Amino acid sequence: MKRTLIRGLLNVLPMALSLWLFWSLFASLDELGNLMLSLIGQHKWFTGAGFVLVVLLVFIAGLLFSVSPIAWLWSWIERQLMRFPLFKSVYGSIRDIASLMNRDPSKPKHQQTVLVKQANGGFVVGFIMTETAPQPLLDALPEGDWVPVLFQLSYQMAGITSLVKRTDLIFVDWSFEEAMRFNLTAGISTSADVSATK
Template identity: 70%
Template structure:
């Protein structure tokens, strides 16, 4: 009975928490939108009207930022505000997190690799970018160095290590699946995925060359 209850909890809890999180976000944005309606003396229209207003404003903002003068003005204001140390610290932190979760800024060439350790064990890492900053290139010995990320908590925390490309073992594995495996030590990897991979391997081996 305990195992059945635990199984039910582990399956239902992620769904409930996800729905609660998105509902809380919806409610918060809806309240902000209704507040903006109130500034123009517009009463509450219907549930979700404020949320739709916020989405519309964000869409318009996205269009405006595609116009060079608006983007230049925004960058100018940000540069002026960055002169204040406290604002610079807060803004930089939030902006870095936003850049991590933004699909537009994701490097489509993220590569899963294995890095050999001194005791002949391997650590899973990810090449996030092939570009090395000039100061690092000048300071490092000669060689093809690349930054390898060893994530600790869903890309929010991690250790960046500079490794020679020749010391890396490239793995033909998608970034998302490798990240999930790396962060959960394989616990969240469905068994049927392994069975499917094994089946595909067996089918390939049975095919005539």
């Protein structure tokens, strides 16, 4: 009885939460679009009209940013706003996350799963996110081939970036997505996949 309930929970809960998350996003964007329609004196046309309007406006913005004067103007506005420290921190973080979603699939991916040995003999799963560390850090470190390695914290998007010598890394033939899922759930996702197949 208990195992059946857990099996049902493990299969239904992720789907329910995912659908709820996407529905909440859809409803929020639809409400935003309807608010913009009301500002120009238009009433709600149909359910989803606001969402369609927001998607259309984002598409038009994408077209405009391909025009050099618009891109230059936006870049200038960004530079002016970046003078404010609080805005710089918040906007910079959001922009970096957005840029991760806009990776060019034709370009080689730098993310590599690695193992790093600890003082107690254990190993920690980490990720090489880029092949080169910033020059100020390289100038401050002893001579060697140093690589930035991200150690993801379980159950949160935060992590710790550590500089590790390349010779101290064990490269693992494991996809970034699967290894990230393993780290984020502390290995539970792998256990859930195995138990669901039994």
